[in-house]
Amino acid sequence: MSLDAIIERHRGREGPLLPILHDVQATVGCIDTAAEAAIAAALNLSRAEVHGVVSFYHDFTATADPRPCLELCRAEACQARGVEAMVAAAEAAAGDRVRLKPVYCLGLCSVGPNARIGDTLHARLDEASLVALIGQA
Ligand code: FES
Structure with missing residues (x-):
């Protein structure tokens, strides 16, 4: 599933940011700066707001780690x-x-x-x- 599809899937929800971030992390394996920017633009948030959430939760990583x-x-x-x-x-x-x-x-x-x-x-x-x-x- 693409980033755009993930965003569209959750856009109408109340509080869509965390569900989007969880799906991106699970699908892509990380949430990089490009994804943060795209999510921020789609949700009308600042990049700092999105990055603040990504960096706060240990479940989210900026780079993919292929190891089990x-x-x-x-x-x-x-x-x-x-x-x-x-x-x-x-x-x-x-x-x-x-x-x-x-x-x-x-x-x-x-x-x-x-x-x-x-x-x-x-x-x-x-x-x-x-x-x-x-x-x-
Ligand atoms: S303390 Fe709850 S599962 Fe380990």
């Missing part, structure tokens, strides 16, 4: 279940091949530590299963 991404929950419930002790092994397993992204709650707090790859959630991880998951990413 594993989101590892580092929030309180997963911390209480030992995620911090697994981080060094996860980083070693990921190396430069897999992007490890800290996130702060995946909504499965009672069955942590948790991670997500794409749309798939992985619960009750221990160090061995987390390293294996990274190896499969």
